[in-house]
Amino acid sequence: MADLRRLAEFGKFGSGVDRTAFSEADLAARRWLAGRMREGGLEARIDRLGNVCGRTPGAARTVVIGSHTDTVPKGGWLDGALGVIYGLEVARARLAAGTAKDLGIEVVSFQDEEGTFLPFLGARGFCGELEETALAEAQGKDGRSLLEAIAQAEFSGAPVRLDQSRQVAYLEAHIEQGPRLEAEGRRIGVVTEIVGLRRFRLTSEGRADHAGTTPMALRRDGGAPLLAFLARLGAEFPVLGGPDTVWNIGSVALAPGASNVVPSAGEAVLEFRDGDARRLDRLEAAIRGWVAAANAGGDASLRLAPIAREAPTAMAPALGRVIAAAAQAHGIEPLWLPSGAGHDAMVVGRYIDAAMLFIPSIGGRSHDIVEDTAEADIVLGAQVLSDTVARLARRDAG
Amino acid sequence: MADLRRLAEFGKFGSGVDRTAFSEADLAARRWLAGRMREGGLEARIDRLGNVCGRTPGAARTVVIGSHTDTVPKGGWLDGALGVIYGLEVARARLAAGTAKDLGIEVVSFQDEEGTFLPFLGARGFCGELEETALAEAQGKDGRSLLEAIAQAEFSGAPVRLDQSRQVAYLEAHIEQGPRLEAEGRRIGVVTEIVGLRRFRLTSEGRADHAGTTPMALRRDGGAPLLAFLARLGAEFPVLGGPDTVWNIGSVALAPGASNVVPSAGEAVLEFRDGDARRLDRLEAAIRGWVAAANAGGDASLRLAPIAREAPTAMAPALGRVIAAAAQAHGIEPLWLPSGAGHDAMVVGRYIDAAMLFIPSIGGRSHDIVEDTAEADIVLGAQVLSDTVARLARRDAG
Secondary structure, three states: OHHHHHHOOOOEEOOEEOOOOOOHHHHHHHHHHHHHHHHOOOEEEEEOOOOEEEEOOOOOOEEEEEEEOOOOOOEOOOHHHHHHHHHHHHHHHHHHHOOOOOOEEEEEEEOOOOOOOOOOHHHHHHOOOOOHHHHHHOEOOOOOEHHHHHHHHOOOEOOOOOOOOOEEEEEEEEEOOOOHHHHHOOOOEEEEEEOEEEEEEEEEEOOOOEOOOOOHHHOOOOOHHHHHHHHHHHHHHHHHOOOOOEEEEEEEEEEOOOOOEOOOEEEEEEEEEEOOHHHHHHHHHHHHHHHHHHHHOOOOOEEEEEEEEEOOEEOOHHHHHHHHHHHHHOOOOOEEEEEOOOOHHHHHOOOOOEEEEEEOOHHHOOOOOOOOOOHHHHHHHHHHHHHHHHHHHHHHHO | OHHHHHHOOOOEEOOEEOOOOOOHHHHHHHHHHHHHHHHOOOEEEEEOOOOEEEEOOOOOOEEEEEEEOOOOOOEOOOHHHHHHHHHHHHHHHHHHHOOOOOOEEEEEEEOOOOOOOOOOHHHHHHOOOOOHHHHHHOEOOOOOEHHHHHHHHOOOEOOOOOOOOOEEEEEEEEEOOOOHHHHHOOOOEEEEEEOEEEEEEEEEEOOOOEOOOOOHHHOOOOOHHHHHHHHHHHHHHHHHOOOOOEEEEEEEEEEOOOOOEOOOEEEEEEEEEEOOHHHHHHHHHHHHHHHHHHHHOOOOOEEEEEEEEEOOEEOOHHHHHHHHHHHHHOOOOOEEEEEOOOOHHHHHOOOOOEEEEEEOOHHHOOOOOOOOOOHHHHHHHHHHHHHHHHHHHHHHHO
């Protein structure tokens, strides 16, 4: 708790923190973290990208425990910081207990999970997914290029990299960022998968006309077919989707936007998320079918343009069951749930077994300075994660 | 045609005109008009409000022929100017033919039909509908108050007023401002009624949440119930409305408007128009019922606020039949149609028999500098209006 609270001083903003990747606060926090790792007996370094890694010495096999210490602007104090400090705590506890030789810990704070310059920059670098052209093209929200930010940070540690010959698993703890644990009265969540996302821009074209003098039959309304489509989505997705499918129509606009002018155009942004790629395919096929059907009638001119697409990433079920067993040993029945938000585990989980542990978010709030979790839940999460590693060590030895 | 073209020089803006009420161009146009009336042998004056009236001398009974010479910003060259110049032409023709003694003409250009300061200002003043408080409160779009604009115009003629003991009818010619005449290949329209209008703001309240991490069942979406309502309107109004009912959803907005945030609120503006007040009542009752039904489910928080309401105004059928007969004498079968836009006849028609004659708008366009009508149609309209007055004079004498 003391380390979590100390870390929240870097970039403190009201009750939250503003510590975007490569900001002064972020760089200072990463240097402080490496120092705390060394004070705790870990071998620590910060690589060129800003990934901080602290490793317990001597073990041939390790578990990577990580998340990220960068935040969104005006974000919360826990978010990714929680999982990093959990890792530090577990590593120190195992060093103190003399068990770190059996199965070591590599604690990692990945850089720029939040995408100030490039989403999942550190995790993608860790996995060898980054190409130099992507690095060279990335621009930060502060006007700097990513390469300028990297140069100014002057980090020079050896690359923090995936090593499947040594690392047996990746564990990430995080606040839920949603209301389900709280709503169901559960204190620990085990993530089944990180959901995939498809996001589209839907546009519609028509012709502006006087809304009083133009009979309905002589209009080409740029708004009505769009509104009919959006309502159809709202009516049919509850049937077509699975129990955990979520969708959102976040923005709608009609042009020119005057009460007495028939809209000449409309635009909406819609997205849907699910852990099952085949279900995402079915939902996309459905909306493409509705667009085609609307346009076939001749009255509509709808166009669907993809603007984001993320594949679902399954967490390793066996690893999740170890977390669940550790929770049950504390008398806690965990909730298995998908993660509706992206995490570093989404990237790392494509290469090695990965699992995520969630603790409740008060009111489901996150990415906001009001984000918080009860201290008892924070402590319980650390204990369950520590016990998970102990169980993995026994399994690894056995 | 020469007078119409000369009038279009006042406030000329590209192929259209920008001659809003009480602008320098508008005042100059009204002075020019009064001068042309006098040159044509009419007794002309401009009253305090800016209403221009030219009366053929000597007749105990008159027909008022009017419309307005003010325009919307960047408007068309015909719009209301057409009906005023038609009146001037008919008056001059009757003076020249020596028939103006039997049934005189009062040509009127009403002030501010377009509502730069106060919609239908001149026509309402003509009918004695204006209260001093409404005059004192009206503000122009140029920052002046109406009273300042009136004072600066320095018009001082006797009030142009309704006099039912003298005026037997009101005739207004206007461009259609819609596509029906053109679409049906008709050159003359006779207006059945000026439709009534009801306009509402529909708002919806919800709660912003992360659109990935918040399950559908735990959301209070500020957008979805609004979109469902709007689609219901689009689906049911074609059944509930009459053949000439028109409606429009001109603007929709969701807040905060981010793709991955569940909308916290939504807002739309909707309107519908019809010539039958009972049908407007039924449509309003239907949408109020849908709002109540949506809110009764507990998932929605919709609110409907009226923002404009205009009663329909029937034109005098007998007077319309005289226009139709005059058209038929030219070999033209006129189209009887409602006016979806408001006109000075809407105000005047509440007090004396009124009728409107429409001529086609090319492409249905108006309130835009591209507004135009074929010259042959402009000339035909003047002839039909002139013959209409001749028929009224015979009827009045008989």
